Amino acid sequence: MTLTSKKSNPLNGIANIPGDKSISHRALMFGGIAVGETLIHGLLEGEDVIATAQAMRKMGAQITQNDDGTWSCHGVGIGGLQEPDSILDMGNSGTSTRLLMGLIGGHNITVQITGDASLIKRPMNRVIKPLEMMGAQITARDGGRLPLSLKGARDCLPIEYELPVASAQVKSCILLAGLSAMGATTVIEEIPTRDHTENMLRHFGVEVDVTKTETGADKISVTGQKDLHGTEIHVPSDPSSAAFPTVAALLHCDSHITMKNILMNDRRNGLYTTLIEMGANIVFENERIEAGEKVADLIVKGDKPLKGIHVPASRVPSMIDEFPVLAIAASLAEGTTVMAGLEELRVKESDRLLMMYEGLKACGVNCEMTEDTMTIHGNGQAPVGGTEVKTALDHRIAMSFLVLGTVTQNPIIIDDSAPIKTSFPNFVEMMNRLGTDIS
Ligand code: S3P
Helix, strand or coil: CCEEEECCCCCEEECCCCECHHHHHHHHHHHHHCECEEEEECCCCCHHHHHHHHHHHHCCCEEEECCCCCEEEECCCCCCCCCCCCCEECCCCHHHHHHHHHHHHCCCCEEEEECCCCHHHCCCHHHHHHHHHCCCEEEEECCCEEEEEEECCCCCCCCEEECCCCCHHHHHHHHHHHCCCCCEEEEEECCCCCCHHHHHHHHCCCCEEEEECCCCCEEEEEECCCCCECCEEECCECHHHHHHHHHHHHCCCCEEEEEEEEECCCCCCHHHHHHHHCCCEEEEEEEEEECCEEEEEEEEEECCCCECCEECHHHHHHHCCCHHHHHHHHHHCEEEEEECCCHHHHHCCCCHHHHHHHHHHHCCCEEEECCCCEEEEEECCCCCEEEEECCCCCHHHHHHHHHHHCCCCEEEEECCCHHHHHCCCCHHHHHHHHCCEEC
């Protein structure tokens, strides 16, 4: 289904942002292998997270949605996952795939995994290689793509592994396989990536050791064959989803929106740091810690034009999912915004660098792209718009161009709105309640 976003009034009111996707996946997975019951409040009920729930159920975990909207998991215990009797279809979800490959890799079961037309293009060698070192046997399509067959290790070997790419999914995959290994599994990461796996494992009673190497890299270790204990989890709201109403509000003078209970993990908030450097009026109130994660209420006011800036490459991991919507903000800013170190964007749900470049060009934005950079020349004026943009099964491309359509001179149409349900099922209703005109 296509969607059309027309020039809108300023955004006003309270934006209800759904639960964090990364934390929701982990809550179901960890609850599914814990001993005892886990009660989850505020789970994101998007398609990606439901794919994780279905996969865990097929492997024996009891996962139910309660009448009050909470979710309960009765876990199978480490080593207790059962061989599913059909293929696990992970849909669009790279996080489900790579993290579950880690869990399965430490179990003596054989599992076939596939996904949609986007997921089967994404590289899996980054997790296949360490899992094979730990004793798993994996047969994948050429180039390490899905569908694949994964036979987990009978006796999982602990390894020490230096991440060749800054990826929380790869780090998490190895640590989760390590939960089954006899001894300590260690991941070394030069560039810090989101640490929800580490934080939540601790919340389930697992000791996670973090030390520094001589070069200052993080060395993260878990000792395997220790039980996780069922617990209660309050999933904070997703800062990656909050990014869309945030940017939309900033682009409209006189906007004033409030978003409650947003996850403010230091390794996730690069977009907010960047927008503030661009001159955005964003205030964090009521900062607190919940279930090991920092959260805050955000107040965003659109009171002045943004300025173009250079985004340092070192900031990329803390805003890896937010470049599409930052590119929209940069298109309306005064001056040039340069984003570097973006090579990982080419292997997300789509080639995000290419999809943004082509979509922005079609909307009349002056921008350039290289293999790993994007430069956007804004002049503070609304681009022309008036075109249909391709979204390539990528929820964040779809939502980004709907945000752009709220300010362009002519409406923007996106060719396929279906992927939005993977991470933000009530996106359109929420945006329209704030004042946009998306239909
Ligand atoms: C995620 C890690 C990131 C991010 C993805 C969610 C996670 O992927 O892009 O949306 O939950 O661990 P990479 O680890 O591949 O960068």
